[in-house]
Amino acid sequence: MLRHGVPGRCHVLMLVLCLSAAEDFQWTKNEWGAFYYGTFPTGFSWGAGSSAYQTEGAWDKDGKGMSIWDVFSHKKGKILMNDTGDSSCEGYYKVKDDISLMKDLKLTHYCFSISWPRLIPTGIKSDHVNEKGIEYYDNLINLLLESKITPIVTLYHWDLPRVLQDKYGGWQNISMVSYFNDFANLCFERFGNRVKYWITFNNPWSTAVEGHETGEHAPGLQLRGTGPYRVAHHMIKAHAKVWHTYDTQWRHKQKGLLGISLSGDWGEPVDITNLKDIEAAERYVQFSMGWFATPIFHGDYPQVMKDYIGRKSAEQGLGSSRLPTFSAQEKSYIKGTSDFLGVGHFTTRYITQKNFPSSRGNSYFTDRDLAELVDPHWPDPGSEWLYSVPWGFRRLLNFVKTQYGNPMIYVTENGVSEKTLCTELCDDWRIQYHRDYINELLKAIKDGVNVKGYTAWSLLDKFEWDEGYSERFGLYYVDFRNKNKPRYPKASVQYYKRIISANGFPSQREVESWKRKATETCSTSNQLLATDPLTSHMEMVTEIVVPTVCTLCILLSAVFLMFLLRRRN
Numbered sequence: 001m002l003r004h005g006v007p008g009r010c011h012v013l014m015l016v017l018c019l020s021a022a023e024d025f026q027w028t029k030n031e032w033g034a035f036y037y038g039t040f041p042t043g044f045s046w047g048a049g050s051s052a053y054q055t056e057g058a059w060d061k062d063g064k065g066m067s068i069w070d071v072f073s074h075k076k077g078k079i080l081m082n083d084t085g086d087s088s089c090e091g092y093y094k095v096k097d098d099i100s101l102m103k104d105l106k107l108t109h110y111c112f113s114i115s116w117p118r119l120i121p122t123g124i125k126s127d128h129v130n131e132k133g134i135e136y137y138d139n140l141i142n143l144l145l146e147s148k149i150t151p152i153v154t155l156y157h158w159d160l161p162r163v164l165q166d167k168y169g170g171w172q173n174i175s176m177v178s179y180f181n182d183f184a185n186l187c188f189e190r191f192g193n194r195v196k197y198w199i200t201f202n203n204p205w206s207t208a209v210e211g212h213e214t215g216e217h218a219p220g221l222q223l224r225g226t227g228p229y230r231v232a233h234h235m236i237k238a239h240a241k242v243w244h245t246y247d248t249q250w251r252h253k254q255k256g257l258l259g260i261s262l263s264g265d266w267g268e269p270v271d272i273t274n275l276k277d278i279e280a281a282e283r284y285v286q287f288s289m290g291w292f293a294t295p296i297f298h299g300d301y302p303q304v305m306k307d308y309i310g311r312k313s314a315e316q317g318l319g320s321s322r323l324p325t326f327s328a329q330e331k332s333y334i335k336g337t338s339d340f341l342g343v344g345h346f347t348t349r350y351i352t353q354k355n356f357p358s359s360r361g362n363s364y365f366t367d368r369d370l371a372e373l374v375d376p377h378w379p380d381p382g383s384e385w386l387y388s389v390p391w392g393f394r395r396l397l398n399f400v401k402t403q404y405g406n407p408m409i410y411v412t413e414n415g416v417s418e419k420t421l422c423t424e425l426c427d428d429w430r431i432q433y434h435r436d437y438i439n440e441l442l443k444a445i446k447d448g449v450n451v452k453g454y455t456a457w458s459l460l461d462k463f464e465w466d467e468g469y470s471e472r473f474g475l476y477y478v479d480f481r482n483k484n485k486p487r488y489p490k491a492s493v494q495y496y497k498r499i500i501s502a503n504g505f506p507s508q509r510e511v512e513s514w515k516r517k518a519t520e521t522c523s524t525s526n527q528l529l530a531t532d533p534l535t536s537h538m539e540m541v542t543e544i545v546v547p548t549v550c551t552l553c554i555l556l557s558a559v560f561l562m563f564l565l566r567r568r569n
């Protein structure tokens with residue numbers, strides 16, 4: 001957002017924006033039950049996450065092929081500010097640095113994804129396997145294990161090899177199932193002696209809906225009301241195929257687990273006494289998490305999806321439903337193909353019933369017959385979709401428990417972005433978000449939900465898909481304008497560290513001091529920046545020190561605050 005040489009007046013304006021946004025936060029509001037003091041089960045796993053395209057950079061290095069995200073982000077107008085993931089965090093070159101950050105946090109696991117085109121440039125294994133790509137992941141896995149950090153490895157986090165998209169239509173084509181299976185097989189063969197936790201897909205909903213309905217994500221297609229269902233159908237089959245491959249060919253030797261990671265918001269009825277709202281809220285969850293989880297745990301799509309899409313397709317005069325069907329054989333092949341469930345969760349919506357006439361055309365969104373609402377009191381640090389609603393997390397986890405037979409769960413993504421224009425290392429809102437969401441997770445475990453691990457999303461600030469670099473999810477701040485992409489700990493690093501070392505929230509007395517202690521260090525580092533004369537930083541600014549812009553921001557905020565205080569007196 002902030003490029004070089006932004007005029008000073010702009011900073012004041014941004015500052016006013018920052019301050020006024022901060023005033024709207026009401027983080028302390030907690031009408032859904034008190035904070036729960038207690039600890040997690042012994043052996044509970046604490047991690048952080050990332051994904052290949054968002055962090056690796058090195059998009060065309062060492063024989064890597066292009067992915068659909070390389071193609072998409074290089075098109076002008078698709079990504080905010082026309083940004084790309086070409087270099088991003090340069091994670092490809094910073095494996096050691098990043099693992100030392102993880103060690104400092106005392107993480108017990110790290111979730112990352114393997115770039116398919118880095119290993120197999122065209123996507124088709126019989127064409128060519130890129131040994132340099134294998135080396136990179138070998139090294140990453142070895143260094144993690146040496147540091148006693150368990151790798152949890154995702155095979156697909158949205159970066160399909162471009163050749164498969166351009167030549168065969170990507171996930172719209174059933175032949176992706178066997179190409180993906182070959183790629184997975186290669187990963188089991190090369191890494192499976194060391195990797196014991198595999199995830200086939202991370203958030204396939206996004207590939208289906210954002211990739212093929214709205215077109216906001218690669219491959220940028222708008223095949224409304226048909227594309228997402230076809231794509232999801234093939235991804236579910238691909239998942240099942242890969243699970244069977246692992247189960248029959250590798251499990252006896254490698255003794256690992258393989259699952260899928262599904263993301264979903266919680267949907268709460270607007271009016272809990274209105275049956276229509278209650279049903280609409282359930283539909284909301286069934287059309288997202290249930291779309292994938294129900295076939296994988298029970299063998300077929302949720303009844304409510306079959307009913308709604310079937311009825312609307314008939315009203316539109318179509319001979320068959322836009323939702324594809326599984327044969328009896330496929331159902332039994334797909335059912336029971338997840339050793340654990342990865343859960344990604346960020347936010348909640350209020351849901352009310354809303355009819356959309358079939359004549360208005362096809363769309364995944366109108367198929368659901370509902371409207372999404374948010375409570376204006378929910379804290380929202382700036383991202384247009386991510387409101388902090390911790391109690392929704394506990395409800396979603398309980399939903400998973402009752403719907404899918406209490407599966408083993410790893411939370412694979414949970415976190416919050418900020419959209420401040422200033423460099424912000426004192427991320428109070430992230431501390432509050434993790435504290436409250438992790439506390440609801442603890443309550444869910446007390447409810448009997450079988451959660452084994454929690455993954456903060458994400459370790460670093462990174463390329464945030466169509467939002468470019470404007471949204472920062474990291475525990476660590478990354479200075480993207482500096483070629484070296486230096487990382488700086490935000491206050492949330494200190495806070496998360498305390499949760500990890502205490503394995504939860506042992507007592508009120510102890511926990512109450514954490515936030516102060518976490519923000520103490522960040523305010524000292526900010527003060528250092530503010531009091532040092534600017535000129536002494538000039539040489540180091542591109543290398544070591546947090547950007548000039550930040551320093552200016554802080555100086556100006558001091559001036560601005562003084563101005564405010566004076567006016568009040």
Ligand SMILES: *[C@@H]1O[C@H](CO)[C@@H](O)[C@H](O)[C@H]1NC(C)=O
Nearest residue numbers: 075076077078080081082083
């Ligand atoms: C992105 O690229 C398009 C097309 O070249 C251009 O019109 C637009 O101004 C660019 N946006 C920015 C922020 O540079």
Ligand SMILES: *[C@@H]1O[C@H](CO)[C@@H](O)[C@H](O)[C@H]1NC(C)=O
Nearest residue numbers: 167168169170173174175176
């Ligand atoms: C699907 O992929 C196969 C190659 O596996 C190709 O022969 C076929 O033409 C593709 N279908 C479409 C519709 O692109």
